[in-house]
């Protein structure tokens with residue numbers, strides 16, 4: 264699913280109004296009705312108090328339309344105008360008058376210095392104060408209103424975007440943003456829903472179709488995408504009836520050091536579980552027996568050194584290579600890594616100590632084969648690209664890095680993000696259970712395994728991170744967050760593949776809720 268920028272959203276509105284020959288108030292009406300329909304379908308007329316807080320721009324206008332429809336359908340509604348500016352948007356004013364014509368309970372204005380309205384934890388707050396038009400820090404009294412929302416513990420539904428959240432930078436203070444239970448976002452989710460520093464304001468989101476011109480939606484290229492099932496399904500390569508293992512590639516995993524051979528085993532197992540035909544592990548000598556004994560499907564080549572890799576020399580012709588898991592950063596290993604990089608021509612995934620070796624000696628970056636895949640977690644990324652101001656700046660710097668060295672950077676996190684040629688691909692699967700030893704090694708194995716099968720770097724990364732997260736999502740149903748271990752992610756990869764062909768679902772921003780135990784109803 265595409266994630267449109269603020270400018271693209273405004274342009275989409277403008278074009279829709281023009282092409283469909285409607286007024287902007289008509290579009291606002293449509294947006295408001297889509298909010299109403301969504302809520303009405305869930306509330307089914309329940310008499311719960313709904314407090315609609317409206318700003319003075321078009322986001323506020325959306326709130327006014329919603330309030331009007333809720334009132335005419337008999338809901339228990341109170342409307343407030345959060346009067347943070349003397350300005351009023353035209354469509355706000357139109358809908359302000361329409362609301363006054365509908366009910367005797369006219370909106371109540373809230374100003375600086377007023378007492379804040381009572382909110383009970385049973386109420387529903389509708390947050391239609393700021394939308395994508397927020398362009399500067401908000402006043403203290405509005406911050407106090409947001410704090411008041413949070414303290415009430417009431418369910419908070421944000422219209423389009425949580426008020427206070429910018430589309431292009433991280434707010435300085437946590438209190439200056441509404442914590443949403445649910446965002447009903449027009450047409451497209453916003454990038455901020457998925458970044459570590461701003462996703463805390465987002466519990467769940469839904470994208471509501473408000474009839475923006477379909478041609479525009481189809482033709483407009485966006486910088487960011489959120490990858491759900493429908494996005495990765497076209498990448499899937501079907502197997503022919505007469506296919507044999509030679510067609511699915513031969514992956515080589517290079518890594519391991521004394522005490523860290525398990526990382527190589529996990530990555531190699533993940534290679535085969537992702538569908539590659541053959542896997543070879545290249546490790547120090549100490550890896551030979553454990554790997555052969557515990558993982559008979561793998562072939563093993565060893566270094567001459569017992570405990571670490573000192574010379575990467577093999578006489579096979581792999582179709583992909585994953586390097587770095589458990590590798591260590593001994594001087595001799597660094598030299599071997601450098602020699603390897605200078606001569607390698609095979610599609611490559613670099614993880615863990617492979618990345619640390621690159622940051623220790625960044626002259627090596629120029630030897631990276633085009634389209635190499637780097638899979639750093641944020642700390643490893645920082646060592647590679649330097650510090651950043653905030654998450655938006657991090658993406659900007661990562662894009663510049665990826666472009667400069669012609670590589671793909673997968674930033675691991677709750678929503679992993681692949682950065683490739685100026686574009687961002689955000690994964691929608693995965694859960695906090697993945698915060699466990701070895702889950703990164705498994706991801707490296709899955710991506711290397713897909714590369715071996717002929718997936719492009721971008722496909723292997725997007726499809727790989729989706730499958731890896733989906734496998735963990737399926738696994739926690741049985742294991743729970745705490746007990747999920749990296750081996751489970753390998754075990755459930757098959758289920759993740761099968762799930763691709765179950766009915767498609769929509770991506771979700773938030774980490775999954777902890778599943779209820781089987782006895783809990």
Ligand SMILES: NC(=O)C1=CN([C@@H]2O[C@H](COP(=O)(O)OP(=O)(O)OC[C@H]3O[C@@H](n4cnc5c(N)ncnc54)[C@H](OP(=O)(O)O)[C@@H]3O)[C@@H](O)[C@H]2O)[C@H](O)CC1
Nearest residue numbers: 276291320321322393394395396397398399400401423449
């Ligand atoms: N297709 C769609 O997505 C549609 C979305 N709609 C809704 O419109 C909003 C965007 O509306 P807009 O009027 O542009 O902006 P806001 O409502 O977010 O903000 C209103 C104005 O407030 C001013 N502003 C900004 N920051 C501050 C601040 N910190 N303090 C005070 N005032 C502030 C700013 O005006 P200035 O001239 O003063 O700079 C804003 O313009 C979108 O999110 C949707 O909810 C449409 O209804 C239909 C289609």
Ligand SMILES: [K+]
Nearest residue numbers: 390393424426
């Ligand atoms: K809002």
